[in-house]
Amino acid sequence: MLNSVIVVDDEASIRSAVEQWLNLSGFNVQLFARAEDCLAQLPRHFPGVVISDVRMPGMGGLQLLERVQADDPDLPIILLTGHGDVPMAVEAMRNGAYDFLEKPFTPQHLLGSLRRALEKRQLVLENRRLHEQADLKSRLESTLLGMSQGLQQLRRQVLDLASLPVNVLIRGETGSGKERVARCLHDFGPRAGKPFVALNCAAIPESLFEAELFGHESGAFTGAQGKRIGKLEYANGGTVFLDEIESMPLAQQAKLLRVIQEQKLERLGANQSISVDLRIIAATKPDLLEEARAGRFREDLAYRLNVAELRLAPLRERREDIPLLFEHFAHAAAQKLGRSAPPLSATQLAQLLSHDWPGNVRELANAAERHALGLGSPSLDSLPAGHSLGAQMEAFEAQCLRAALRLHKGEIKGVMHDLQLPRRTLNEKMQRHGLVREDFIARE
Template identity: 70%
Template sequence: MNGEVIFIDDEAAIRQAVQQWLELSGFSVRTCDSAAQALRLVDSRFAGVVVSDVRMPGVDGLDLLQQLVALDPELPVIMVTGHGDVPMAVQALRNGAYDFIEKPFTPDRLLESVRRAQDKRRLVCENRQLREQFQRKDRVESQLLGVSRAMDTLRRQVLELAGTSVNVLIHGETGSGKERVARCLHDFSPRAGKPFVALNCAAIPETIFESELFGHESGAFTGAQAKRIGRIEHADGGTLFLDEIESMPLAQQAKLLRVLQERTLERLGSNRSIQVDLRVISAVKPDLHDEVRAGRFREDLLYRLNVAELHIPPLRERREDIPLLFDHFAAEAAERHGREAPPLSPAELAQLLSHDWPGNVRELINAAERHALRLTRAPAGTAEDQSLAAQMEAFEAQCLHRALQQCRGNISEVMALLQLPRRTLNEKMQRHGLSRLDYLPDGAEDD
């Protein structure tokens, strides 16, 4: 469906004709014979377009417009006027109408106006949804930001796994947000009220690793002047997050395996077993199976940790998320420093989209903060080193992607939106490796 339209006219023949025209073009249409009937169908969450005749008995189109604008100033309302009502239509535009169409009108004139209005309404609703997601910290969308299909999949997987107690292994490059994903698995789980304990295995010296993980009793070794609760014990009832698990020493891998098998631990210097109930979420950069083959990681521990897997896509594989993420982090930085973030220019956006972001989201956050503080410099190895043609290619690919996403793979709509003939659009999509199948709604079949 191309969107929803409410059409109001007191003449049944006109209502029937307009409904047929619009439905043949893929719109969902509801007709009303009065303004009062239409008002019962519209609220601030209505995601469609209203088309109304001006002259109607009772509440006329202008009064209806006034009430709709008061309900939602961004709702597109198209007014249909008689030949002598043009001055009235001009006043309606000043009062908030999106467009006016003079009777008698052709189907093409109506369709053109409705399509433009629906495009505007879709963008308004999408922006509102994103703002609501950012403001609601209890939503996974506010924690794992992105509009790409890859992020939709990741959020769904996180919510599915959050309700279980299985151990999870997270794969992702440096800076891709592995700890953020682990935190979401905890925050949206039944363990949310218990501790979330994070440990970077690569940052702990091997000499103190066992004490850090399992704790120790007073006098267990030189310098152990007091009892210490280890990270595992501290996570009891909650979640233990082990980042860069591939860096854990082999000796500690064996002891961790025992904890996972027996649900008990012993502090250094103690013979007393302590019961622990925890979920372990691990994060890794390399393939742990390669580490097992190289003798650096225990295979039995891998199977204990890898009950379920999550893969975080690198930023270069979800470039459509870059503008949204950059705006979000720049706004956060600007607020933190008491400033207003400057808008991105087309050239700056092209730079962001053409960069490969080896540091992923962490690198993007740094760039957004520099932008908010007006300390922006081009990401290394991108626009400063690329030709104008290369930058324009990257920007063109992004425009095509956004249009396909907005039109949900409908090539006819993309052609109209970008004002491109089919042959040119097909050539550009082929050159950039884009397929309409990747943008079809879930469950839709290619025709």
């Protein structure tokens, strides 16, 4: 239950009496003698109610109401009025004030109005939260494409982890989309407005690694002309994505561990520590603990990085996502050229579903772009049949069901008519492929 209350009144005796009444009733009270001070410190999405006198030196309660409503029209404001101000207060209620209390008022009258206003505020904030969650879910679905159970679970995990201040380790094969997932963890969390800095640890020469990460002072080493801000310092307040973390030199692993533990770093050649606020998202293909047992990675750093872990399934384990991803990449490539992507034949679709995609989503995107450009693709022209006929037919059936459900927005009768299936058979097939009609209603 919300219990935050702001009281604005230029009379100290009124402020003191109201504070005492509200504190005894369990409310968290903040007092202001001037409306201007209240406005300056009023937080966005304030989880409570504002109580304000109408007549005060400088900005009055009606002006405060107008200013607050410009930012948050749903924030309840209760006005305190003298007898001569009642008609004015009634007019203010027509303009959005929640209630007015005529002085002198009893504690019971104040508490009754306040509790009703807080109940309303709680409903408004909960409604906002649900709308924001639905918006985030919709945006994430358009960023991390796929309807397989694995992708749906991944999206739920990303939404859960994005708002938490924990380091994340992403496990997945080359080309499986680790950087895209890392970017989503940043973009859908509270650090979204701060820098997102991505580094591939395997692409940085060992001799330059320390300067690249930590920066350097002028003259720190031969050729170090001028001061340079390192990637970690540049990302202060935001997120650092360290891809192929297993390639980081052991000496730099020790320094990274210190940054994570102390939230401080030192530029190369400097004696002064610099405080930083960072979220570290690391990505790796091998198991870091196995790397540690082999002496190639620090075990203590592995545990620090792996507070939470996300595993990205290879494309061959979520074949039902292949047609949707291929269509997305082909359409994007064709759109750049102002043309339409040629449709896939049944044979080409079967080839897409049978291929093992060792390069994962990156390889699929390349095949889709070549197809959109009319160049042909090894992935479509000469794919080896890597799976049994039964497995290919299962994947194709799942795609047909998904396409029909998407077309009819989860409306079962339309799907039954299109696919010429009785209700019981359709239900069995949907259950076998992990398809739920509500997912297709929500997507729209």
